[in-house]
Amino acid sequence: MSANRSLDDRVLSIRDLNISFDTASGTVHAIRGVRMDLFRGETIAVVGESGSGKSVTVKTIMGILANNGHIDSGSINYTFINEKGEKETVDMTKLSQKEIRYRFCGKHIAMVFQDPMTSLDPTMTVGKQIMEGMILHLNLSRSEAKKRAIDLLARVGIENPEKRFNEYPHQLSGGMRQRVVIAIALACEPDILICDEPTTALDVTIQAKILELIKEIQAESHFAVIYITHDLGVVAKVADYVDVMYAGRIIEKGDIDEIFYDPRHPYTWGLLASMPDTDTDSTRLFAIPGTPPNLLEKITGDAFAPRNPFAMKIDYMAEPPMFDVGGKHRVASWLCDPRAPKVEMPDQLKDRMEKMRKEGILE
Amino acid sequence: MNIDKTKEPLLHVEGLKQHFRTSSRYVTKAVDGISFDIWAGETYGLVGESGSGKSTTGRAIIRLYDPTAGKIIFDGHDISGKMAKEDEKYLRTNMQMIFQDPMACLNPRKKVKEIIAQGLEIHRLYTDQADLDQKVNAIIEKVGLSPEHATRYPHQFSGGQRQRIGIARALVMNPRLVIADEAISALDVSIQAQVVNLMKDLQDELGTTYLFIAHDLSMVKYISDRIGVMHLGHIVETGTTDEIFENPVHPYTRSLLSAIPRPNPRVEKKRIALEYNKEKEGVDYTQGHLHQLTDTHAVLATDGEFKVWSKEHSY
Numbered sequence: 001m002s003a004n005r006s007l008d009d010r011v012l013s014i015r016d017l018n019i020s021f022d023t024a025s026g027t028v029h030a031i032r033g034v035r036m037d038l039f040r041g042e043t044i045a046v047v048g049e050s051g052s053g054k055s056v057t058v059k060t061i062m063g064i065l066a067n068n069g070h071i072d073s074g075s076i077n078y079t080f081i082n083e084k085g086e087k088e089t090v091d092m093t094k095l096s097q098k099e100i101r102y103r104f105c106g107k108h109i110a111m112v113f114q115d116p117m118t119s120l121d122p123t124m125t126v127g128k129q130i131m132e133g134m135i136l137h138l139n140l141s142r143s144e145a146k147k148r149a150i151d152l153l154a155r156v157g158i159e160n161p162e163k164r165f166n167e168y169p170h171q172l173s174g175g176m177r178q179r180v181v182i183a184i185a186l187a188c189e190p191d192i193l194i195c196d197e198p199t200t201a202l203d204v205t206i207q208a209k210i211l212e213l214i215k216e217i218q219a220e221s222h223f224a225v226i227y228i229t230h231d232l233g234v235v236a237k238v239a240d241y242v243d244v245m246y247a248g249r250i251i252e253k254g255d256i257d258e259i260f261y262d263p264r265h266p267y268t269w270g271l272l273a274s275m276p277d278t279d280t281d282s283t284r285l286f287a288i289p290g291t292p293p294n295l296l297e298k299i300t301g302d303a304f305a306p307r308n309p310f311a312m313k314i315d316y317m318a319e320p321p322m323f324d325v326g327g328k329h330r331v332a333s334w335l336c337d338p339r340a341p342k343v344e345m346p347d348q349l350k351d352r353m354e355k356m357r358k359e360g361i362l363e
Numbered sequence: 364m365n366i367d368k369t370k371e372p373l374l375h376v377e378g379l380k381q382h383f384r385t386s387s388r389y390v391t392k393a394v395d396g397i398s399f400d401i402w403a404g405e406t407y408g409l410v411g412e413s414g415s416g417k418s419t420t421g422r423a424i425i426r427l428y429d430p431t432a433g434k435i436i437f438d439g440h441d442i443s444g445k446m447a448k449e450d451e452k453y454l455r456t457n458m459q460m461i462f463q464d465p466m467a468c469l470n471p472r473k474k475v476k477e478i479i480a481q482g483l484e485i486h487r488l489y490t491d492q493a494d495l496d497q498k499v500n501a502i503i504e505k506v507g508l509s510p511e512h513a514t515r516y517p518h519q520f521s522g523g524q525r526q527r528i529g530i531a532r533a534l535v536m537n538p539r540l541v542i543a544d545e546a547i548s549a550l551d552v553s554i555q556a557q558v559v560n561l562m563k564d565l566q567d568e569l570g571t572t573y574l575f576i577a578h579d580l581s582m583v584k585y586i587s588d589r590i591g592v593m594h595l596g597h598i599v600e601t602g603t604t605d606e607i608f609e610n611p612v613h614p615y616t617r618s619l620l621s622a623i624p625r626p627n628p629r630v631e632k633k634r635i636a637l638e639y640n641k642e643k644e645g646v647d648y649t650q651g652h653l654h655q656l657t658d659t660h661a662v663l664a665t666d667g668e669f670k671v672w673s674k675e676h677s678y
Contacts, residue, residue, distance in 0.1 A: 049552070049553060208622055233623070235628075236628040287553065356629075
């Protein structure tokens with residue numbers, strides 16, 4: 001992670017993205033003005049509850065948005081080195097989904113999904129599935145592709161890769177399957193790797209290993225990674241930057257230290273405080289009251305206001321802009337307006353922050 | 364909470380085995396001889412990775428399966444093997460289950476009040492229609508839903524609300540024991556906290572006993588009084604929550620604990636999870652027996668293993 005991100009290294013820049021879905025019960029505004037930048041070699045984690053729009057954002061990048069979804073406005077600029085070796089920038093919102101999938105999916109942008117059993121083809125050997133992309137995108141011969149596939153299997157930590165090459169997904173354990181999925185994603189050396197809850201379906205003991213593996217390979221190959229997750233433990237382990245999403249908006253963003261040690265948005269407070277902590281003696285968990293808003297209805301003001309104990313009158317009237325609170329830290333909450341009263345985070349969280357800072361220094 | 368351990372346990376499980384014949388030559392030993400007790404009013408957490416047999420244990424106890432062997436005594440009623448009619452009736456009314464996926468376990472074609480009332484209707488646990496309505500409405504309010512929710516269908520709710528319906532359906536029977544099988548794993552983090560707090564509040568109010576089955580040790584810590592760690596069909600370690608978290612003895616327990624992600628980036632980035640491989644270390648669960656460390660803390664090991672493992676500890 002470099003402190004100064006140079007514009008030359010920018011691979012992806014999303015501006016004012018708005019996406020809605022037509023459903024039987026009306027239009028759902030799933031994404032409302034998302035802005036995001038991604039630079040070579042860094043890791044961004046997008047955090048949020050289900051329905052906050054984190055998956056929709058990345059699906060648009062991959063060109064796999066559901067048929068009833070459409071991009072209302074905004075741009076997704078992707079910069080890459082094209083076949084002639086020149087730098088090229090395209091606005092993906094202007095391309096058809098088919099074109100994105102044909103030109104970029106698998107080759108420049110790859111994705112690891114949550115459940116390895118549903119993303120692998122049960123009727124095809126593991127080796128064949130890894131070779132598929134290489135033969136299609138890189139025009140490799142079968143023997144070359146096979147050699148590289150076996151190398152990849154070894155690289156993702158699968159013992160006895162020659163033997164595993166000829167096996168089917170059901171013959172592998174859950175952790176090994178996810179390793180195979182990662183091998184497939186890395187087969188064409190992508191610029192961006194998107195991981196959508198890559199460890200949720202796995203056991204805790206294997207989770208850490210998969211995350212460490214992705215990190216290792218990233219350090220060797222310098223691609224950018226976007227993590228989609230609701231698990232702050234995962235975020236703490238892998239991310240350089242964090243975007244917190246709520247009801248289709250990014251409500252707080254910053255680097256990992258800013259978000260974990262100096263959070264400003266009440267929703268981020270709630271998320272951090274509701275993480276179970278194995279070190280406390282307290283027997284009660286902090287819970288954010290209420291449920292996320294229904295995006296079928298038009299939201300006036302701050303979408304989080306009804307669940308926010310610190311909500312002010314303005315929260316119900318106008319949507320807060322992104323306030324710059326120093327560094328790379330941006331917060332969409334009226335509480336960060338200079339005219340707002342000063343509020344303190346919940347005591348429980350304050351204690352934990354204090355302890356976390358101490359731990360962080362000690363280790 | 365005061366748990367009177369001098370009394371008979373509410374649930375006594377002894378040598379429970381649940382085998383499945385998967386082919387003519389192979390038998391899956393999902394649960395292979397486990398014993399534990401749960402006292403009235405406490406929460407016993409059963410943790411382990413997928414495939415460890417923790418869910419099978421829960422389902423065998425509530426008799427969704429027919430156990431291969433073992434004894435299950437529930438509040439003085441023997442509910443293993445062929446049950447007497449009144450034992451079965453006692454089991455079906457006094458032991459309830461909350462399932463993992465609230466959408467899959469609620470009948471999509473019934474209204475919430477019908478779903479909740481179903482158990483009462485089957486067992487005729489009400490005097491008249493007014494009594495039934497009153498019981499259903501009371502429980503709906505207790506789990507944090509509003510009365511107008513009673514006439515809606517499950518698909519009209521969010522995940523967290525659906526799980527509240529599942530809890531209401533279990534608690535309306537006024538059960539002695541509730542088996543919660545991964546009841547919170549399918550929910551979002553902020554909603555998980557709500558549901559765990561709700562279950563704790565209801566326990567304080569009603570004195571229900573929980574068997575809480577989960578793979579997430581950090582959540583189990585918040586709700587359990589005692590924990591049993593399962594691996595490949597055996598309980599490898601059992602103890603109070605503090606004993607398990609502060610003084611784990613079995614290498615599997617220690618690897619599970621070390622794998623819990625910590626929401627602290629500076630610590631988490633350096634954390635290295637301990638590895639445990641049963642084959643590599645040559646551990647055979649069938650050879651071991653339970654070694655008591657304290658009255659409540661026990662670990663499954665052979666004498667040799669026990670010597671090595673307990674040496675690194677403060678007892």
